Amino acid sequence: MKNKFFKIKDIFGKEGILKVGLIGLPQSGKTTLFNALTNLKIDVSGYAIEKIESHIGAVKVPDPRIDHLCSVYNPKKVSLVEMTFTDIGCKKRDDGRSEFDVQALRGLDMLAVVIRAFESDTVLHPLGEVNPMRDLRYLESEFILEDLDLIEKRLERIKKDIKRNNKEAVKEQEYLIKFKAHLEQEKPLLTYEFDAQGEKLFRGFQFLTLKPVLLVFNTGETESNTVDYKQAQEKINTAGGKFLCLCAKLEMEIVYLDDEDKELFLEELGINEPVLNRFIITSFELLDRSVFFTVGPDEVKAWEIPSKISAKEAAGKIHSDIARGFIRAEVLAYNDFVKCDNSYTIARSKGLVRLEGKEYNVKDGDIIEFRFNV
Numbered sequence: 001m002k003n004k005f006f007k008i009k010d011i012f013g014k015e016g017i018l019k020v021g022l023i024g025l026p027q028s029g030k031t032t033l034f035n036a037l038t039n040l041k042i043d044v045s046g047y048a049i050e051k052i053e054s055h056i057g058a059v060k061v062p063d064p065r066i067d068h069l070c071s072v073y074n075p076k077k078v079s080l081v082e083m084t085f086t087d088i089g090c091k092k093r094d095d096g097r098s099e100f101d102v103q104a105l106r107g108l109d110m111l112a113v114v115i116r117a118f119e120s121d122t123v124l125h126p127l128g129e130v131n132p133m134r135d136l137r138y139l140e141s142e143f144i145l146e147d148l149d150l151i152e153k154r155l156e157r158i159k160k161d162i163k164r165n166n167k168e169a170v171k172e173q174e175y176l177i178k179f180k181a182h183l184e185q186e187k188p189l190l191t192y193e194f195d196a197q198g199e200k201l202f203r204g205f206q207f208l209t210l211k212p213v214l215l216v217f218n219t220g221e222t223e224s225n226t227v228d229y230k231q232a233q234e235k236i237n238t239a240g241g242k243f244l245c246l247c248a249k250l251e252m253e254i255v256y257l258d259d260e261d262k263e264l265f266l267e268e269l270g271i272n273e274p275v276l277n278r279f280i281i282t283s284f285e286l287l288d289r290s291v292f293f294t295v296g297p298d299e300v301k302a303w304e305i306p307s308k309i310s311a312k313e314a315a316g317k318i319h320s321d322i323a324r325g326f327i328r329a330e331v332l333a334y335n336d337f338v339k340c341d342n343s344y345t346i347a348r349s350k351g352l353v354r355l356e357g358k359e360y361n362v363k364d365g366d367i368i369e370f371r372f373n374v
């Protein structure tokens with residue numbers, strides 16, 4: 001799959017694709033970053049006053065381990081982990097609040113909050129002067145207000161059912177009132193301790209403050225001291241998020257170069273990884289995800305999973321039958337495979353190929369063959 005555009009309905013509810021939303025104030029550099037990540041070419045010259053427009057693009061997650069496994073197995077098919085980026089449209093309303101394209105928020109796994117830290121005389125800042133920490137506080141409260149709106153609407157909608165004493169609606173109302181109190185203390189729902197019932201009930205809801213956050217400070221082309229990184233770090237530590245600093249404009253210019261120029265340019269700037277790689281590594285850390293591999297002459301494939309997953313659950317990612325009939329997982333760590341000259345025979349003779357049971361916690365880089373019986 002080449003990088004291409006998608007519609008919301010193409011990705012909503014799709015399993016096995018990590019979905020990242022780029023969100024932020026108008027003119028913070030969301031679309032520029034989107035272009036840098038997807039290598040697509042959305043126009044960034046205008047100010048989005050008229051309509052709120054979102055864009056979705058998909059990428060395959062580059063992985064040098066897959067390249068190596070392919071050179072060993074020469075498979076007919078290669079399958080990489082897929083990721084989508086949604087550039088979420090936003091505009092400032094007359095009442096001062098921000099209006100986000102709520103449709104585009106559906107089903108996202110995380111938010112990358114783009115914060116303007118670049119100075120420019122020609123690009124207007126909707127809140128006046130450049131001040132990243134103020135923008136961050138502003139966005140946090142916008143997200144909280146957005147969730148409070150959602151709760152109000154929901155409470156309104158279930159009013160009739162509550163009057164009729166519908167048990168589910170009454171339960172839902174109890175939860176919603178607790179969420180409301182939590183948000184009113186300016187705390188994101190991410191820090192609310194959901195019980196199993198609450199989690200089940202609200203899984204389908206698109207609360208903004210329930211999504212893990214990667215802060216992206218969009219700095220200028222030259223070293224910028226507009227960001228108080230210490231303060232940002234402290235904020236992030238309490239919220240359990242991550243942060244990245246990059247210059248979206250420069251990164252966009254770099255992806256548009258051909259490969260040879262790209263390498264020279266990156267070297268000159270002392271950047272050792274393209275923006276997509278840095279972004280992916282940080283996102284995987286934030287979401288606590290790992291990758292395992294299945295290999296063979298037909299297909300070499302990377303599977304993305306939550307890090308805490310068991311071998312049986314990992315098998316279920318491939319097919320529910322494999323999980324149901326699970327017997328054992330034959331596991332060889334990628335690094336051991338390479339150390340053994342890419343030979344299972346050598347790895348076996350050294351006892352590095354392990355037979356693991358269904359409770360085994362799959363590790364990043366495991367090469368797995370599942371034994372199952374259906």
Ligand SMILES: Nc1nc2c(ncn2[C@@H]2O[C@H](COP(=O)(O)OP(=O)(O)OP(=O)(O)O)[C@@H](O)[C@H]2O)c(=O)[nH]1
Pocket residue numbers: 024025026027028029030031032033043044045046047048090118119120123218219220221247248249250
């Ligand atoms: N000087 C400078 N300009 C930048 C940088 N990043 C983005 N810009 C410019 O800022 C303007 C806004 O960038 P966009 O990527 O369109 O920002 P956006 O957040 O998508 O804006 P809206 O869609 O209008 O909300 C464009 O003119 C970009 O060229 C940067 O690092 N330095």
Ligand SMILES: [Mg+2]
Pocket residue numbers: 030031032048087
């Ligand atoms: Mg834009």
